Amino acid sequence: MTILFLEDRGSVSIHITEKLEQDGYDVVSAYNINDAQSAWESRKEKPIDCLIVDLNMPADGLSGREKEETKGGLLTGWIWLREHVFKEDPDTKTKTVIFSEYLDLFRMHVLESEYEGVVTIPKRAPYSPVEKLLKCVKKIALEGR
Amino acid sequence: MRFTHWPFRPLHITNDGEKSRVGSPLRKLTGPGIISNNYLAAFQTEIAHSIDRPTTLIEFSPSGEPIRTDSPLLTFRIHPACSLFRVFSSSHLSSGELCSGCICINSDARHARFFYGQTQAQIDAQLLSAVKNVPDSFFTIYDGEPVCGFERRTINKRTFLTYDCPLLGFREGVFPIYVEDRVVGVLFAGEIVLQDKVDFIRDRIRGSAERISAYFKQHPDQQLSVGTPRDLVIQILNVNDLWLQDNQDKVMSDEAYRAHLEKTCQEIARLEERLEEELTHQRRQYINERVGTRIEQFRKTLPQEPVGGRQALDLLWRDVEKVLSGLVKDFSFKYLSVFGIPKPTTKTAPRLHIVARAGDLPKRFAGSGYETIYLRLSALPDGKNHGSVYNPSEHYSVLKKCLDGVSPDDLGDFSLVRVGVPLHPLSSIAILVGYSEKYPGSAKENRPLGDLDRTLQSFNTLVVSSLSAILAATSEQEIDSRMRILRHEVGQLTVGLDALRVCYLNNPEDIRSLTEKKAGDLARDFEAYLKLVYLIFDSVKYSIDELPKVNPEPFLAFRELLFKWKDIYRLEAKKKCLEFCLPEIDSGDPERPRVHGDLNLLEQLVYNLVNNAVKYSYRGTRIHLDCAIDRGDPSMPHRLTVTNYGVDMPEEDRLYDLFQRGANTPEDGLGIGLWLAKKIALAHGGSIRHTPILISSFNLPLMEPYLRLPMSITDSAIRDQIQEELNRLRLSGEYDAALTPSSSDNRYNPLLREVLNAISQPTYCVRIHVRIPQAPKGGTAK
Numbered sequence: 001m002t003i004l005f006l007e008d009r010g011s012v013s014i015h016i017t018e019k020l021e022q023d024g025y026d027v028v029s030a031y032n033i034n035d036a037q038s039a040w041e042s043r044k045e046k047p048i049d050c051l052i053v054d055l056n057m058p059a060d061g062l063s064g065r066e067k068e069e070t071k072g073g074l075l076t077g078w079i080w081l082r083e084h085v086f087k088e089d090p091d092t093k094t095k096t097v098i099f100s101e102y103l104d105l106f107r108m109h110v111l112e113s114e115y116e117g118v119v120t121i122p123k124r125a126p127y128s129p130v131e132k133l134l135k136c137v138k139k140i141a142l143e144g145r
Numbered sequence: 146m147r148f149t150h151w152p153f154r155p156l157h158i159t160n161d162g163e164k165s166r167v168g169s170p171l172r173k174l175t176g177p178g179i180i181s182n183n184y185l186a187a188f189q190t191e192i193a194h195s196i197d198r199p200t201t202l203i204e205f206s207p208s209g210e211p212i213r214t215d216s217p218l219l220t221f222r223i224h225p226a227c228s229l230f231r232v233f234s235s236s237h238l239s240s241g242e243l244c245s246g247c248i249c250i251n252s253d254a255r256h257a258r259f260f261y262g263q264t265q266a267q268i269d270a271q272l273l274s275a276v277k278n279v280p281d282s283f284f285t286i287y288d289g290e291p292v293c294g295f296e297r298r299t300i301n302k303r304t305f306l307t308y309d310c311p312l313l314g315f316r317e318g319v320f321p322i323y324v325e326d327r328v329v330g331v332l333f334a335g336e337i338v339l340q341d342k343v344d345f346i347r348d349r350i351r352g353s354a355e356r357i358s359a360y361f362k363q364h365p366d367q368q369l370s371v372g373t374p375r376d377l378v379i380q381i382l383n384v385n386d387l388w389l390q391d392n393q394d395k396v397m398s399d400e401a402y403r404a405h406l407e408k409t410c411q412e413i414a415r416l417e418e419r420l421e422e423e424l425t426h427q428r429r430q431y432i433n434e435r436v437g438t439r440i441e442q443f444r445k446t447l448p449q450e451p452v453g454g455r456q457a458l459d460l461l462w463r464d465v466e467k468v469l470s471g472l473v474k475d476f477s478f479k480y481l482s483v484f485g486i487p488k489p490t491t492k493t494a495p496r497l498h499i500v501a502r503a504g505d506l507p508k509r510f511a512g513s514g515y516e517t518i519y520l521r522l523s524a525l526p527d528g529k530n531h532g533s534v535y536n537p538s539e540h541y542s543v544l545k546k547c548l549d550g551v552s553p554d555d556l557g558d559f560s561l562v563r564v565g566v567p568l569h570p571l572s573s574i575a576i577l578v579g580y581s582e583k584y585p586g587s588a589k590e591n592r593p594l595g596d597l598d599r600t601l602q603s604f605n606t607l608v609v610s611s612l613s614a615i616l617a618a619t620s621e622q623e624i625d626s627r628m629r630i631l632r633h634e635v636g637q638l639t640v641g642l643d644a645l646r647v648c649y650l651n652n653p654e655d656i657r658s659l660t661e662k663k664a665g666d667l668a669r670d671f672e673a674y675l676k677l678v679y680l681i682f683d684s685v686k687y688s689i690d691e692l693p694k695v696n697p698e699p700f701l702a703f704r705e706l707l708f709k710w711k712d713i714y715r716l717e718a719k720k721k722c723l724e725f726c727l728p729e730i731d732s733g734d735p736e737r738p739r740v741h742g743d744l745n746l747l748e749q750l751v752y753n754l755v756n757n758a759v760k761y762s763y764r765g766t767r768i769h770l771d772c773a774i775d776r777g778d779p780s781m782p783h784r785l786t787v788t789n790y791g792v793d794m795p796e797e798d799r800l801y802d803l804f805q806r807g808a809n810t811p812e813d814g815l816g817i818g819l820w821l822a823k824k825i826a827l828a829h830g831g832s833i834r835h836t837p838i839l840i841s842s843f844n845l846p847l848m849e850p851y852l853r854l855p856m857s858i859t860d861s862a863i864r865d866q867i868q869e870e871l872n873r874l875r876l877s878g879e880y881d882a883a884l885t886p887s888s889s890d891n892r893y894n895p896l897l898r899e900v901l902n903a904i905s906q907p908t909y910c911v912r913i914h915v916r917i918p919q920a921p922k923g924g925t926a927k
Contacts, residue, residue, distance in 0.1 A: 060903065123637070123640040124636040
């Protein structure tokens with residue numbers, strides 16, 4: 001199973017990426033929207049079975065109109081998902097995990113119907129967010145079989 | 146009892162009552178855990194789905210029935226990293242008293258003070274009265290702290306109260322729980338803990354509901370009856386008994402987990418606590434400082450008594466205008482105008498000059514031309530004349546009748562009318578404040594006229610308090626924004642720590658299988674996470690408090706100050722393909738003698754500069770760090786330089802001001818780093834500046850990759866330009882200095898899309914210079 005992991009912080013992504021690889025997943029680690037979009041556009045050659053997306057990052061790679069919707073970069077990951085991923089393949093929603101610190105802001109600005117099926121995992125949580133993320137990926141992998 | 150584990154992993158999951166129930170297998174459990182209020186799960190679930198952020202906190206029984214289960218422990222601390230639930234003793238409840246020894250923290254303490262410490266009968270009366278009788282407007286509780294509001298609301302025909310603290314920014318619902326029209330308990334639900342626990346809590350509540358549902362499916366003979374609350378509680382407790390019996394293995398602790406993670410958990414718990422303290426401190430300090438300073442500034446613009454005159458008034462109005470604009474913008478006023486009244490004269494009708502206004506005036510004032518409002522002398526009450534306007538005992542009633550176009554009905558829109566003492570420049574003023582209908586405290590309350598006058602002691606007070614409110618609201622927004630960034634910064638690190646734990650330390654086998662190198666890397670990463678969190682905290686702390694006194698000591702800059710950044714930013718450097726470049730380390734190097742300074746503060750300084758460099762560097766570039774003496778300067782100070790290649794950092798002094806950030810900066814930042822670096826440099830008797838140099842009109846690390854692309858997808862003019870610049874940069878050595886070498890493990894291999902999209906971003910070499918005298922004034926350097 002191939003996972004596209006869009007996260008610009010090494011402190012967050014590197015250990016998780018290593019763990020996912022240890023668990024047998026093929027991980028495409030994207031630093032920004034350009035990286036992610038490249039991987040997404042190549043999905044015919046290399047199918048993407050799961051997306052893990054951070055919300056807050058520089059909006060480089062989005063169009064001017066899209067950038068305006070990112071709330072200063074806080075919702076960049078979502079705008080990319082909405083405009084480029086879900087529009088092209090709505091079924092991807094059930095394979096997508098939003099892993100972010102800004103879920104409250106996200107819920108404030110995005111209708112629930114727009115992200116129905118997408119799993120959201122807050123990075124700051126009373127439980128272990130990484131454990132939950134890994135479990136979630138495992139679940140997506142099982143459902144994909 | 147304190148929580149020491151984070152990320153939170155409960156040692157037990159239990160029902161409140163289980164812990165102290167005789168014979169319960171959980172009776173011996175100690176330590177943190179999830180205390181589940183399952184006996185009201187059926188109600189909770191329904192309510193939880195009616196609101197955004199359900200969190201069960203506490204229930205008690207206004208009816209006196211012991212719906213709470215028993216535990217001798219009174220306090221479970223509500224920690225931001227975990228979700229805890231306090232329990233009460235059933236003996237307390239059955240005796241009709243609420244536990245008065247309950248100690249709560251943070252926001253919970255507010256309603257704790259409100260509800261606890263009173264007899265149950267008092268609370269019953271208070272709450273039930275609140276639920277049933279509160280009008281649809283705010284009422285407030287003032288206990289010496291900022292005002293918190295209760296508001297009556299209805300969702301799904303269920304009446305409840307929301308408890309809203311505007312300063313601390315939390316809101317929760319207070320729900321009475323009814324069974325057959327009897328209130329059997331009150332449930333607090335809301336975001337008293339951080340919002341991101343929502344999913345977890347929702348899952349837990351849902352889980353409880355499912356267990357209860359499963360139980361009744363298995364025992365169809367036992368219908369969920371609502372005969373008495375006690376019966377209901379007993380039935381639901383039976384469900385939990387059953388579940389606990391079948392799931393002992395799931396709820397017991399994992400000793401291996403504890404052994405390996407104790408240190409991490411303790412550190413993080415401390416950090417979390419410190420964060421909370423810092424947030425509270427920051428809010429108060431910042432708001433006080435901002436509001437205080439602005440009020441002081443405003444006061445200085447006010448004319449001194451008894452000086453008056455046009456000039457003084459003009460000054461005053463200028464500020465008033467600002468205040469009004471702010472009020473209309475930030476609050477729910479429809480319009481707000483201030484009128485000045487001229488000295489009394491017998492020759493002309495008294496006129497009210499609009500000297501400042503904001504928002505839209507009521508339509509009925511339109512005919513007055515907006516500039517002047519005439520009093521309708523014909524409307525004067527019998528026996529009154531226009532001089533009555535200046536009579537403190539009569540002015541309100543006179544104005545009410547004589548303001549052009551104003552009918553008694555309009556008074557619903559005017560909460561305040563104030564006429565001061567004639568001849569005093571500050572008080573010969575009338576103020577009309579129009580409220581929107583929704584605004585609390587509107588004239589719907591029919592407050593007596595005398596109250597209005599007593600409320601407004603003077604115009605000065607009104608302006609100052611309005612100003613305070615606006616500033617406080619603005620400050621709140623600003624500090625919220627910064628706290629969000631702070632939480633984000635810290636959150637990235639704590640989730641990193643969590644990843645470290647989950648990926649490598651979750652069980653002894655994982656740890657044993659680590660290679661020595663990997664274990665070393667992980668240990669360094671662990672230290673780096675913690676170090677960065679502390680540095681972030683300290684930088685925020687210093688942005689409010691004074692710097693500690695500089696305590697200079699000699700130390701070797703490279704080993705102790707600079708070299709560690711390779712480790713601290715290992716992960717970010719790897720992700721961004723950055724490389725740190727430092728000169729060879731040699732303690733005997735005469736160009737790089739020991740630095741004399743405060744190690745902690747200089748470390749903080751370097752952190753802020755390196756952090757800045759990491760954020761604003763392009764991928765695949767180098768960051769150069771050096772600290773040598775400047776032989777070109779007669780005083781030969783140490784010169785610390787941090788050089789990075791990336792986005793521009795304009796030569797503007799304002800970048801060193803607190804909370805200032807460069808325009809178009811692509812990442813979040815607190816706006817503290819450079820300000821603090823400057824403060825630390827100055828405290829050492831030194832200085833700081835930076836020089837941005839445009840070294841290419843293209844994104845340096847993408848130039849070569851662009852040239853390697855097929856001609857068909859590139860622009861020939863751009864290719865020529867890039868080739869030319871590349872030759873120049875290679876000749877000057879700048880190219881190699883700026884880019885991570887191809888031999889590096891961190892070599893950057895950009896993707897096609899990145900190359901095409903980002904090639905036109907110009908590259909700046911930004912170098913920050915910090916000069917520090919070899920022996921600071923008053924220091925102990927030898």
